[in-house]
Each structure stands twice: as structure tokens, then as C-alpha cells.
Amino acid sequence: MQRMNVMVVGSGAREHALCFRIAESPRAARVYCAPGNAGTSLHATNLKVDVNDAAAIVALAKEHAIDFVVVGPEAPLVAGVVDRLRDANILAFGPSEAAAELEGSKVASKEFMARHGVPTAGFAVFADADKACAYIKSAGRPLVVKADGLAAGKGVVVAKDAAEALDAVDSMMRMRAFGDAALRIVIEETLRGEEVSYHVVSDGERFVALAAAQDHKRLRDGDQGPNTGGMGAYSPPPVFTPEVEAKVIARVIEPTLRGMREEGRPFRGALFCGLMIENGEPTVLEYNVRFGDPECEVLMARFDGDVMPLLEGSARGDLSNVSIAWRSGAAMCVVLAAGGYPSSVEKDVPIHGLADVASTPDVRVFHAGTRVQRDDVVTAGGRVLGVCASGATLDAAAKAVYGAVARISFAGMQYRRDIGWRARKS
Numbered sequence: 157m158q159r160m161n162v163m164v165v166g167s168g169a170r171e172h173a174l175c176f177r178i179a180e181s182p183r184a185a186r187v188y189c190a191p192g193n194a195g196t197s198l199h200a201t202n203l204k205v206d207v208n209d210a211a212a213i214v215a216l217a218k219e220h221a222i223d224f225v226v227v228g229p230e231a232p233l234v235a236g237v238v239d240r241l242r243d244a245n246i247l248a249f250g251p252s253e254a255a256a257e258l259e260g261s262k263v264a265s266k267e268f269m270a271r272h273g274v275p276t277a278g279f280a281v282f283a284d285a286d287k288a289c290a291y292i293k294s295a296g297r298p299l300v301v302k303a304d305g306l307a308a309g310k311g312v313v314v315a316k317d318a319a320e321a322l323d324a325v326d327s328m329m330r331m332r333a334f335g336d337a338a339l340r341i342v343i344e345e346t347l348r349g350e351e352v353s354y355h356v357v358s359d360g361e362r363f364v365a366l367a368a369a370q371d372h373k374r375l376r377d378g379d380q381g382p383n384t385g386g387m388g389a390y391s392p393p394p395v396f397t398p399e400v401e402a403k404v405i406a407r408v409i410e411p412t413l414r415g416m417r418e419e420g421r422p423f424r425g426a427l428f429c430g431l432m433i434e435n436g437e438p439t440v441l442e443y444n445v446r447f448g449d450p451e452c453e454v455l456m457a458r459f460d461g462d463v464m465p466l467l468e469g470s471a472r473g474d475l476s477n478v479s480i481a482w483r484s485g486a487a488m489c490v491v492l493a494a495g496g497y498p499s500s501v502e503k504d505v506p507i508h509g510l511a512d513v514a515s516t517p518d519v520r521v522f523h524a525g526t527r528v529q530r531d532d533v534v535t536a537g538g539r540v541l542g543v544c545a546s547g548a549t550l551d552a553a554a555k556a557v558y559g560a561v562a563r564i565s566f567a568g569m570q571y572r573r574d575i576g577w578r579a580r581k582s
């Protein structure tokens with residue numbers, strides 16, 4: 157077997173989880189993470205880089221004789237890093253710039269769904285704030301306002317009334333809170349139901365479906381407080397029955413992948429569909445063109461076997477011989493966030509208890525915003541750690557995960573105590 161030097165691009169708990177699984181693979185020779193964090197340095201060699209600098213990523217890959225690059229976050233994908241790597245004959249996991257538009261532009265992704273009959277909330281597109289406001293005033297029902305471009309997860313306002321929707325238009329289009337990302341906006345119907353994160357890995361033609369997961373976007377227990385990048389996740393969510401999955405594959409996954417092929421931009425990489433499920437009927441909230449975070453952490457916790465054939469098969473354009481398996485039972489991830497998150501956060505706060513939980517069976521701590529300062533691990537970002545556990549049942553996983561969380565501490569630490577509440581029995 158030809159072993160490969162692998163580089164994971166990114167610095168979150170998603171990338172730590174990927175490094176952890178890739179480092180286990182017999183197909184991996186050296187593993188690098190760029191730029192990584194204190195956790196990735198346990199499984200990989202960290203390399204300094206700006207993830208949005210495609211030329212620097214290509215140069216780093218050449219310098220370290222990297223055979224395979226796995227791109228974690230959306231911004232470099234939308235900026236075309238996979239195309240630049242392919243131009244340099246370096247194998248890369250993730251979609252091309254043209255395919256990454258499914259996440260990079262909400263206008264483009266809604267129009268794509270409309271063209272290909274993929275079920276999504278009814279919508280209208282505006283480039284003019286006055287027209288958007290007139291539309292909101294005449295609608296007479298609650299609406300969702302979305303910035304077109306990438307806005308670090310903050311570009312969506314689910315307005316409870318017209319005043320909130322008008323405020324959102326004002327801040328996005330007149331105050332330019334997201335700069336050029338809101339030159340255009342999408343205004344859409346509010347959907348009701350339960351959200352599910354569903355990922356498939358595609359090689360452009362075929363796909364391998366991953367286990368479903370559920371994220372918790374609000375900061376506080378009971379789904380209260382501001383939206384965040386995700387405060388915790390679990391898998392599998394009971395609402396995602398085999399019947400619902402069959403509908404999602406037939407109505408969403410197959411038409412999406414076919415549509416991308418027909419448009420000459422076959423989708424390779426991880427396609428993450430944010431779905432709303434109401435009475436067993438799925439509707440697409442959004443596409444993402446990469447693994448979810450913290451969804452990836454629970455998926456890697458449940459993954460059974462070698463993850464490399466899946467990633468490599470997608471990148472090479474041939475998943476025909478790849479099948480995957482999941483550990484039975486469930487997995488849960490609880491995010492420990494810094495004080496102040498999701499607004500400005502305090503950094504360089506020492507983290508206690510990591511060594512204590514390191515050897516706990518079934519528990520794995522994936523690092524996000526952490527770095528090593530002298531011999532200590534300190535905070536370096538908003539989401540600091542993703543504490544994961546697997547178990548025979550979701551309740552067992554929850555017990556293990558919260559047992560570990562209780563042994564970790566840092567000043568200002570905040571986390572949700574109710575991850576998995578929709579599915580937990582205890």
C-alpha cells in the first residue's frame with residue numbers, strides 16, 4: 157500500500173477529529189495540520205498558515221511533500237483552494253470553487269434548489285434595501301433574512317416579527333454589517349420543525365451517506381440566547397427515521413448531485429444538508445460544502461474503521477469500492493466555550509483537567525480554540541473544546557460526556573447542560 161503524507165487545513169475541533177482518525181489510518185504516513193491547535197499537535201505536526209491564503213497552502217504542501225490535503229473550513233473552499241491544489245497536482249478533499257458556491261452564495265444555492273426541484277423554503281432575492289423593506293411590510297408573516305455571502309455563521313436572522321426583519325435588512329444592507337457579503341439578501345419563509353444535519357461524501361457521481369446528527373445552535377439551555385457556531389451535537393437523532401432518510405436521498409441528495417453534474421460542476425467532498433423535518437417531511441435550510449462542526453466530532457466518534465478510503469475515494473473521484481460502518485449506540489459532543497462567546501472572548505486562559513480526562517474510556521476531547529503556552533494549554537478562541545463520548549445509548553453517552561465535562565475547567569467556561577434534550581430519556 158502506498159502511504160501518503162496528509163495535511164488537514166483548519167484549526168477547529170472538526171479538524172482535530174479528522175486528524176485523530178487520519179493518524180490512525182495505516183494509509184497515512186506523516187500527518188500535518190495547518191494551522192491546527194494544541195489538540196491537533198498530539199496526532200499531527202502543526203504548520204503555521206493563513207487558511208485563506210491558497211498560494212501559501214499550496215506552497216506548504218509542496219515544501220512538506222504532502223500527497224493529500226483535507227480542507228476543513230468553508231472559506232478556503234469557496235476561495236478555490238482545491239482548484240489551486242489540483243493545478244499543482246496535489247490530491248485534495250473538498251469541492252471546487254464552482255461547486256463550493258452552494259455554500260458561498262445563499263442566492264445561488266436557493267436558485268439552484270429552485271432549478272432542480274429540491275424542497276426549500278419559498279424565497280425572494282433583493283439587492284435594494286427599500287424594496288426588501290416594502291416586501292417585508294406587505295408580507296404580514298414572520299420571515300427569515302439571510303446575507304448572500306459567508307458571514308461566519310452570523311448572516312441569518314430568524315425574525316419574530318416585521319420590525320426584527322426590517323432591522324436585519326437595515327444592519328445588513330444599509331449599515332453593511334457584513335460588508336459585501338450582504339450586497340444581496342434572501343428573504344424566505346419561516347419553517348417549523350426539528351433540524352437535522354445530514355452529510356454525504358460524494359465523488360461527483362456516487363455518494364456515501366453518513367449517519368445523521370443534530371446540532372444545538374443557541375448558546376443557552378432550552379435553545380435560548382444568541383446563535384453560535386454550534387454548542388453541541390449528537391448522533392443519531394430519532395426524528396431522522398429510515399423513511400425520512402429515504403425521502404432526503406430521493407428528493408435532496410440525488411437531485412443535488414445530479415444537478416451539479418448537469419451544470420458541469422460535479423460535487424466532490426462532504427455535502428452537509430441542513431434540514432428541517434416537520435411531520436416526517438424534509439425541507440432544505442441550507443447547503444454546506446464541508447463537515448459540520450460539532451457534527452464532525454460525533455461522526456468521527458462513531459466512525460468504525462479507516463476514514464482514509466472515504467476521503468481519498470471522494471478526492472480521486474471513485475467511491476465505488478468504499479463502504480463504511482458506524483459503531484452501534486450513540487455519540488455526543490458538548491462544546492466548552494470561552495466567556496463572552498459568541499461575542500468577544502477572553503484568550504490565554506489556562507485550561508485545567510485535560511490530563512485527568514485523557515484516559516477516560518469512550519471519552520475524547522477535541523480541541524478548538526486552544527494553544528500551548530509554555531507547558532500549559534490555554535484558550536485561544538470562542539469555542540475552546542468539544543468533549544465527546546460514545547455509549548450504548550444516548551443516555552450513556554450523555555452521562556460519560558458530562559462526567560468528563562465536570563472535570564475540566566477554565567475561567568469563564570460556558571456550556572449547555574441539555575445537549576440531546578430532544579432524544580434523552582434521563
Ligand code: AMP
Nearest residue numbers: 277300312314344345346347430441442
Ligand atoms: P442557515 O445558515 O441558512 O442554516 O441558517 C442558520 C440557522 O437559522 C439554521 O440552522 C436554522 O436554525 C435557522 N433558519 C435558517 N433558515 C430558516 C428558515 N427558513 N426557517 C426557520 N429557521 C431557519
Ligand code: GLY
Nearest residue numbers: 371386448449450
Ligand atoms: N454546526 C453547523 C455548521 O458547521 O455549520
